[in-house]
Amino acid sequence: MNHVILEPITRRPPVVIAGLVVIAVLAFLAVNRLVHRFQEQEKAWARQLFESGQADLRAGKPEKALEELRAALTYSRDNFQYQLALARALRDTGRTEESEAYLINLWEHLPQDGAVNLALGRLYAREQSLDKAIQYYHNAVYGVWGADADTRRRDARLELIEFLLREHAFPQAQADLITLAASEPLSPELQLQVARLFAQAQDNEHALAQFREVLNQDHGNTAALAGAGDAAFRLGRYRTAEGYLQNAVKADPEDAQAKHLLETSSLILQADPFGRRVSSAERNRRVRRAFEQAGKRLESCASAKGIDLNSPSPSTGLPSLKARWNAMKPRLGELNAPSAADMPDAVMDFVFEIEQQTKIACGPPAELDQALLLLSQDRAGAEQ
Amino acid sequence: MSSSSNSPTVTAGVPVASQAEAPKRLPWAKWFALSASFQEERLFLLLAVFIGLFSGLAVVCFRLAIDWSRIWLLGPLPQPHSWRLLVAPTAAGLILAALVMRVFPSVRGSGVNQTKAALYIYNGYIPFRTAIGKFITAALAIGSGQSLGPEDPSLQIGASLASALGRRLELSREKLRLLAPVGAAAGLAAAFNAPISAVLFVIEEVIGRWSAGILGSVVLSAISSVVVVRWFLGSEPLFRIPSVSLVRPTELIAYAVLGVAGGVAAVIFARAIGYLRARLKARPRWTQYFQPALAGLLIGLIGYLGFPQVMGAGYEYMDQAMHDQFTWKVLAILAGLKILATTLSFVSGTPGGMFAPTLFIGAMLGGAVGGAERIFYPHLTGSTGTYALVGMGVLFAGFLRAPMTSVFMVLEVSGNYSIIVPVILANGIAYVISRSLQPTPIFDMLTRQDGLELPSLEEQREQVVLRVEDAMRVSTDPVLNSEESVQQAYQRVQESQADFFLVRLHPSGWASVSRDLLKRLVSEGKGEMTLGPMLPTGRLPYLHPDLPLEAALRHVYEAPLVPVVSRADFRKLEGVISREAVLNKYKVVSREERG
Numbered sequence: 001m002n003h004v005i006l007e008p009i010t011r012r013p014p015v016v017i018a019g020l021v022v023i024a025v026l027a028f029l030a031v032n033r034l035v036h037r038f039q040e041q042e043k044a045w046a047r048q049l050f051e052s053g054q055a056d057l058r059a060g061k062p063e064k065a066l067e068e069l070r071a072a073l074t075y076s077r078d079n080f081q082y083q084l085a086l087a088r089a090l091r092d093t094g095r096t097e098e099s100e101a102y103l104i105n106l107w108e109h110l111p112q113d114g115a116v117n118l119a120l121g122r123l124y125a126r127e128q129s130l131d132k133a134i135q136y137y138h139n140a141v142y143g144v145w146g147a148d149a150d151t152r153r154r155d156a157r158l159e160l161i162e163f164l165l166r167e168h169a170f171p172q173a174q175a176d177l178i179t180l181a182a183s184e185p186l187s188p189e190l191q192l193q194v195a196r197l198f199a200q201a202q203d204n205e206h207a208l209a210q211f212r213e214v215l216n217q218d219h220g221n222t223a224a225l226a227g228a229g230d231a232a233f234r235l236g237r238y239r240t241a242e243g244y245l246q247n248a249v250k251a252d253p254e255d256a257q258a259k260h261l262l263e264t265s266s267l268i269l270q271a272d273p274f275g276r277r278v279s280s281a282e283r284n285r286r287v288r289r290a291f292e293q294a295g296k297r298l299e300s301c302a303s304a305k306g307i308d309l310n311s312p313s314p315s316t317g318l319p320s321l322k323a324r325w326n327a328m329k330p331r332l333g334e335l336n337a338p339s340a341a342d343m344p345d346a347v348m349d350f351v352f353e354i355e356q357q358t359k360i361a362c363g364p365p366a367e368l369d370q371a372l373l374l375l376s377q378d379r380a381g382a383e384q
Numbered sequence: 385m386s387s388s389s390n391s392p393t394v395t396a397g398v399p400v401a402s403q404a405e406a407p408k409r410l411p412w413a414k415w416f417a418l419s420a421s422f423q424e425e426r427l428f429l430l431l432a433v434f435i436g437l438f439s440g441l442a443v444v445c446f447r448l449a450i451d452w453s454r455i456w457l458l459g460p461l462p463q464p465h466s467w468r469l470l471v472a473p474t475a476a477g478l479i480l481a482a483l484v485m486r487v488f489p490s491v492r493g494s495g496v497n498q499t500k501a502a503l504y505i506y507n508g509y510i511p512f513r514t515a516i517g518k519f520i521t522a523a524l525a526i527g528s529g530q531s532l533g534p535e536d537p538s539l540q541i542g543a544s545l546a547s548a549l550g551r552r553l554e555l556s557r558e559k560l561r562l563l564a565p566v567g568a569a570a571g572l573a574a575a576f577n578a579p580i581s582a583v584l585f586v587i588e589e590v591i592g593r594w595s596a597g598i599l600g601s602v603v604l605s606a607i608s609s610v611v612v613v614r615w616f617l618g619s620e621p622l623f624r625i626p627s628v629s630l631v632r633p634t635e636l637i638a639y640a641v642l643g644v645a646g647g648v649a650a651v652i653f654a655r656a657i658g659y660l661r662a663r664l665k666a667r668p669r670w671t672q673y674f675q676p677a678l679a680g681l682l683i684g685l686i687g688y689l690g691f692p693q694v695m696g697a698g699y700e701y702m703d704q705a706m707h708d709q710f711t712w713k714v715l716a717i718l719a720g721l722k723i724l725a726t727t728l729s730f731v732s733g734t735p736g737g738m739f740a741p742t743l744f745i746g747a748m749l750g751g752a753v754g755g756a757e758r759i760f761y762p763h764l765t766g767s768t769g770t771y772a773l774v775g776m777g778v779l780f781a782g783f784l785r786a787p788m789t790s791v792f793m794v795l796e797v798s799g800n801y802s803i804i805v806p807v808i809l810a811n812g813i814a815y816v817i818s819r820s821l822q823p824t825p826i827f828d829m830l831t832r833q834d835g836l837e838l839p840s841l842e843e844q845r846e847q848v849v850l851r852v853e854d855a856m857r858v859s860t861d862p863v864l865n866s867e868e869s870v871q872q873a874y875q876r877v878q879e880s881q882a883d884f885f886l887v888r889l890h891p892s893g894w895a896s897v898s899r900d901l902l903k904r905l906v907s908e909g910k911g912e913m914t915l916g917p918m919l920p921t922g923r924l925p926y927l928h929p930d931l932p933l934e935a936a937l938r939h940v941y942e943a944p945l946v947p948v949v950s951r952a953d954f955r956k957l958e959g960v961i962s963r964e965a966v967l968n969k970y971k972v973v974s975r976e977e978r979g
Contacts, residue, residue, distance in 0.1 A: 016427075016553060020434045024441075031441045035616045038448050045460050070709075071461045074700045078618060090707075097767060098707035 046076035050085065062093045080106065084115060091123045099123055114143035118156050125163045133163060134172065154180065158193070165200050173201040181210060188217050195227055199234075207231040211244075222251040226258045229265075236378040238265040238272075267371035273344060284335040287344045287351075290372055291332060294354040295325050297369045301362040318361060321354055352376030428559060429601055432566050435549060436605035439542035439570035440612025443534075446519055446541060447575075447617070450534055453527025454696060462529075462692045469529065469687040469695065473680030476528030480521055480734055481673045488517025491735045495540025497831045499568045500590050500838050508547055508561035515544035521735040529695035530676070531683055531725035533740020535575040539586075542571020542609070562598050565590050566605045573606035574613045576739075577622060578796035582606045585789040589827060621799035623703055623773065636809055638764055642753045642771060643778055643810035647817025649749055650782025653723050653742075654818075654826045661731040662833055672733060679732035683725045693718055694725045697740040702747040702776075706769035710748075712755025715772075719748035738826075742783050743776045743797075750775015770806070773798050777807045782814035785825040790815075848973065852936050853929035855969035856948045856959035859886070863957055864897065866890050866916030873915050874902040884944045887919060892954055894924040894947045929958050936966050 053068035069086040076082055083106055090099035100123055106116045121137035137160035145152045157180050164173035181194050195210030211228035214221050229244035245262035248255060269275065273286035302309045302318045309322040328350060335343050355373040359365060365373055457472040484492050491514060502510045522537035546567025550560045565586050573582030583599075583606050591598065664675060686694055693701040705715060726741035754771025758764050773794055781790035790811045795801055824832070828840045862876045864887045877885055877899055887895045897919055905911065905918055925939040926947045939946045940963035950956040 017430065020431075024434060024437050027438065027441050031444055031616065034448060035444060038451070042451075045455075049461065067461070070700070070704065075460070078620060095708060098709065101707050101767075101769060 042075040046072040046079065046082065049075070050079075050082050053089070054085065057089055062089060065089055066093065080110070084119060088119055091119065091126065096123060096127055111139075112144045114140045114145040114149075114152060114156065117143050118152075118159075121156070121160065121163075128167065130167055130169060134160065137163070154190075158197075161197055161201075165197065170201045170203075173197070174203045174206070177201060177203070178206065181206070188214050188221070191217075192221070192224055192227070195224070195231075199227065199231055204231040204234045208235065220251060222248055222255070225251060226255055229258060229261060233261050233265060236374075238268045241265045242269060263367075264371060264374070267368055268374055271368060271371045272375055273348060283344060287335060287347050288332055290351045291325075291328070291347055293368050293372065294351040295329075297358050297365060298322055298325060298354055301358040304362055318357065321357060324350065325354070428562075429604060431549070431553070431563075432601035432605040433608045435542070435546045435563065435567050436570040436573075436608025436610075437612055438545050438549070439538075439567055439605065440574045440609035442515070442519070442541050442545055443538045443571060443574035443609065444613055444616045446523060446534060446538060449519065449523035450526045450697075453523055454529075457528050458692075458695070462687065462695065464690045464692055465688060469692060470681065470684040473529040473684045473695070474677050475680075476524050477530070477677030477680035477732075477734065478674070480525055480528075480530075481676045483517070483521050483524075484676075484733060484735065485673060488513065488521060488735075490514045491517040491521050491540075492733045493735065493830070494536035494730075494737045495543075495735075496536050496589060496737075497827055497834070497836075497838070499540050499543040499564055500827070501831070501836055502543065502547065503561060503564045503590065504838050505836070507557050508550065508564040510540070510544040510547040510564060512544060512548040515541045515548065518544070518735060522737070525676070525729070525734045525736045526696055528680065529683060529687060529692075530680060530729040530734050530736055531694055531696070531698075531722060531741055532729050532734060532736025532738070533697045533743075534737060535572060535739035536737025537735060538571040538575035538737075539568045539590075540571065542567040542569070542574070542605075546570070546605075562601065565598060566601045569602040570605035570609035574609040576793070576797065577610060577613055577617075577619075578793060579603070579606040579610045581789050581793040581796050584792055585786055588786045588789055589784070622699065622797040623706055623769075632765075635764055635766065636806060638754070638757045638761070638766065639771075639774055639806035639810045640813055641757065642750055642774060643813030644817060645753050646746060646749060646775060646778030646810065647782045647814035647821070649719070649723070649745065650779055650814060650818045651821040653727070653745065653779075653783055654822050654829070656723065656727045657730055657826065658829050658833070660727060661830070664731050664733075665833065675732035676729075676734040679728040679734060682728055686721055686725055691718060691721050694721045694744075698722070698744045699740065702744055702772070705747050705751045706772045708768045710751065712752045712759075712768075715748045715755060716752035719745050719752060722748065738784070739780075742779050745783075746776040746779030747772040748775070750778065766806070770803060773800075773803060774806050774810050778810045778814040781811035782818035783826060785815065785818065785827075787811055787815045850933040850969060850973060851929065852927050852931045852933055852948055852961060853959075855933055855936065855965045856929065856961040857965065859957060859960045861885055863888055864915060866895070866914070866919070868915055869911065870902060870905045870913055870915050870918055871911035873897070874906050874911065877902060886924070886945060886947050886957070886960065887915065888955055888957075889916065889923065894926050894949070895919050895922070896924055896943055896945060926954065927961065933966060933969065936961050940966055 049068045049072035053065040053072060056062075056065035056068060066086070066089055069082060069089055072082045073079065073086055083102055087099045087102035087106065090096075090102065100120075103116060103120045103123060106113070107120060110116055117136045117139035121133050121135075121140055124133035124136060127133075137156060140156040141153050141160070143153075157176055161173050161176050161180070164170075164176070177194060177198050181191075181198075186194060191210055191214050195207050195214060198204070198207035198210055208228055208231035211224045211231060214224040215228065218224065225244050225248035229241045229248055232238075232241035232244060242262060242265040245258050245265060248258040249262055252258070271286060271290060272278075273283040273290065278286070298318060298321055299309065302322070305318075307318050309319050328347065331343070332347070335347070337343075351372060352375070355365065355369060355376055358369075359373060364370065457476065458468055459466070462469065490498065490511065495518060498514075499510070502508055518537045518540050522532070522534065526532055526534055543564045544567070546563040547560065550563040555563070568590050569582045569586040572585060573579040576582060583602050586602055587599075664671075667675075683695060701718075704710070705718075710718065722741060722745045726738065726745070729736060729741075730738060751768045751772040753775065754764075754766060754768055757771075776797070777790045777794035780793055781787045784790070791804070791807055794807045795804060825840060828838070831838050861880045861882045862885060864873045864876065864885050866887050866889045873885075873887075883899050884896050885899070887897055889895055897915070901920070905913075910918065924943050924947060926949050927936055927939065928951050929948055930951075936946065940961065945960045945962055947957055948959040948961055950958055
């Protein structure tokens with residue numbers, strides 16, 4: 001290179017640079033205007049395609065809708081609303097992998113966004129990926145929402161709870177229900193829903209409390225009465241259950257479930273020899289009645305199964321129970337004897353054993369046998 | 385070009401003789417020259433930034449033009465069985481042929497070879513008319529559904545803009561020659577939104593060698609053009625795929641299979657183009673008026689019959705393929721149809737690039753191979769998107785034969801580093817297969833069809849590099865010291881038959897002395913004097929064993945013997961090299977190459 005012979009650019013650099021800057025600025029402005037116009041046009045096309053896609057989704061044409069939503073995104077690639085709509089449509093049409101790719105991309109840009117997290121939660125819920133679903137649902141619950149944020153957060157939590165209940169993840173569901181119940185003042189409708197969810201999550205204590213809260217605000221709420229009766233029944237509080245269920249049946253005589261539970265509760269209360277304020281004479285009468293009923297249940301079950309209860313070697317199964325029942329029957333007269341204080345317990349234990357064994361052999365019983373079986377379960381629970 | 389700045393002469397020792405022979409300059413002239421040189425270098429870097437800005441702006445407009453023409457010609461949502469798909473590419477093909485034949489004859493083809501030719505043959509001269517022509521014709525071609533891409537034309541537009549700017553500023557021929565690759569890198573970087581890939585591609589394919597002198601300008605222009613594009617069009621990566629994690633290293637086998645498939649597909653693609661292009665070029669000239677229209681009609685027919693995805697650059701469909709939109713069978717069909725469509729478009733002489741179609745074919749092929757593999761091996765964890773992305777790199781490496789660019793291109797267009805191991809493996813396999821089945825790379829094949837011979841980095845890599853150590857010999861003659869007396873030196877040379885001897889100078893450097901001179905000095909009664917001041921010439925240049933043999937050529941004509949010294953200790957003589965030894969080595973190698 002010959003450095004001595006200067007080129008024109010080095011002879012007049014300020015002029016050249018100034019000229020280039022001016023040209024660059026002018027070109028920049030011109031291109032900016034052009035791009036702006038084009039992008040506006042693209043946005044219009046995109047909106048048109050998006051709306052058309054949404055309409056097709058509503059009309060049950062998911063394939064066409066997907067094409068339109070994709071096309072909308074080619075014209076407005078970074079549009080959050082379109083991406084989310086496409087991801088949701090993909091998820092709802094079973095294209096979870098593609099949907100996941102879109103949603104994860106959105107999530108990487110907006111990790112706090114409630115809608116994106118909710119969509120991801122739903123995606124993983126659909127895939128039955130419990131941990132991820134819980135993670136993103138919780139992100140949605142604590143995420144950023146636009147208008148009506150409290151309602152959306154609450155709805156997200158409710159959706160999570162329903163998912164957990166479907167997955168039989170009762171402890172997690174109970175935890176979220178407790179948080180939901182404690183977090184805000186709930187309307188009677190929502191409280192009723194929460195109470196029902198508690199019941200589904202097998203947390204009958206909280207369910208009963210929530211139903212009672214509803215009844216405090218609305219005494220005649222039939223659903224709450226039935227729910228409270230049901231929860232109390234499951235808790236083994238049959239007298240409380242009977243009270244709620246009587247009112248529930250009175251308010252809605254067509255409620256077969258409440259009616260059935262009421263009947264069962266009444267039977268249990270009438271059959272329970274260990275209930276409070278039951279005299280010893282009445283207790284003995286109930287024990288005898290239970291014993292007789294257990295004998296009948298044994299015979300009817302054996303008959304249904306074609307088992308000979310008078311088998312010569314009754315070492316196991318129903319014949320053995322029948323042999324023991326026969327052996328115990330003559331001793332029932334000792335119930336009134338002061339020296340036989342343990343006798344009622346021994347008889348009832350045997351009755352419960354018969355009810356449990358016959359349930360295994362012949363299925364769930366009805367009426368008094370069902371009452372005795374429930375009593376046996378309560379007693380077993382209490383002993384544990 | 386940059387030979388003066390990075391040539392072995394600089395690495396070698398500074399010859400005192402050449403310094404002494406330099407013309408005497410006045411101090412102010414020296415200062416002025418140095419200052420001007422420094423100013424020029426800085427201005428050149430600044431100019432690279434401006435070239436990047438202008439190229440970026442041009443590429444933004446180019447992309448808008450493609451989109452406008454596509455929407456105008458094919459509609460916002462091209463659907464199969466639409467008459468537009470047949471009419472638009474056919475009609476546009478007729479217009480394109482007329483434009484290429486009558487108005488812009490230099491815009492035919494992709495633009496990569498034309499830029500390379502400008503650099504090596506036309507001293508960096510690319511008419512501004514080429515930029516305008518390429519802009520219009522490529523936008524119309526891609527927009528009308530011809531199966532071509534915008535990247536190579538962007539490269540040529542950038543190079544053309546740079547060349548025009550250089551000429552306008554009356555730059556020297558040397559600088560003009562440098563500007564073309566600077567503009568090419570800017571154009572490609574803007575088109576790909578990927579500066580590293582653009583720089584690597586320009587080095588691998590356009591410049592043909594690593595050159596420190598131009599690297600700074602190329603990088604600056606690429607970055608500034610990408611900044612402009614991102615300013616206007618956003619900085620999102622071209623494709624969005626989830627992170628890749630290799631659960632088991634054995635999964636790499638699946639990617640290796642993709643590498644094999646990609647290598648074979650690349651060879652089929654390259655051979656189809658090479659075969660058909662040569663035959664169509666040989667047809668009468670008037671047929672060239674109809675070739676783009678015929679290609680357009682056939683491609684339109686493919687679209688009309690149910691595969692509009694093969695029309696145009698197809699980036700949106702690549703994105704869809706990555707997101708499991710198509711079954712593996714459809715992906716395989718799309719890959720095959722795209723090879724056919726791109727071959728038709730390219731051999732017809734329609735202006736447009738091959739980058740996007742290559743990526744399209746690679747993405748579809750990758751998705752198809754991945755999908756098929758997962759049928760047989762459901763435990764494979766890579767998604768379709770992963771295989772599609774790796775497939776892109778595979779075909780890029782196999783077809784365009786730019787292995788380094790292919791790796792970085794995949795990383796840049798996806799913004800995903802987690803995929804690098806499968807990409808390197810699959811690309812490497814595809815490259816090796818393609819090289820063994822198709823020895824001539826596609827760009828070299830095209831230039832040779834056009835009757836040109838341009839340097840190829842791949843071929844340069846194949847060449848045997850001769851080094852100084854291959855021609856030097858270990859010196860058995862005495863090495864004299866400048867501090868010993870003339871008499872002592874004369875006595876020592878008596879033991880040797882040589883006429884010239886090396887002298888180790890104090891504290892460093894080398895010189896030579898002849899037997900005759902020593903004899904004359906002794907006879908003149910200067911035997912007791914120190915040898916150093918008696919030496920008639922200045923220092924000898926010296927070489928190192930690992931230097932290319934070309935480096936020796938510059939010095940062996942100045943001195944009968946040139947010392948080859950250790951890089952760790954310049955006073956330690958490794959050997960000597962002479963003009964005869966260098967020439968003999970070249971003769972031997974030449975004879976071996978001729979077989």
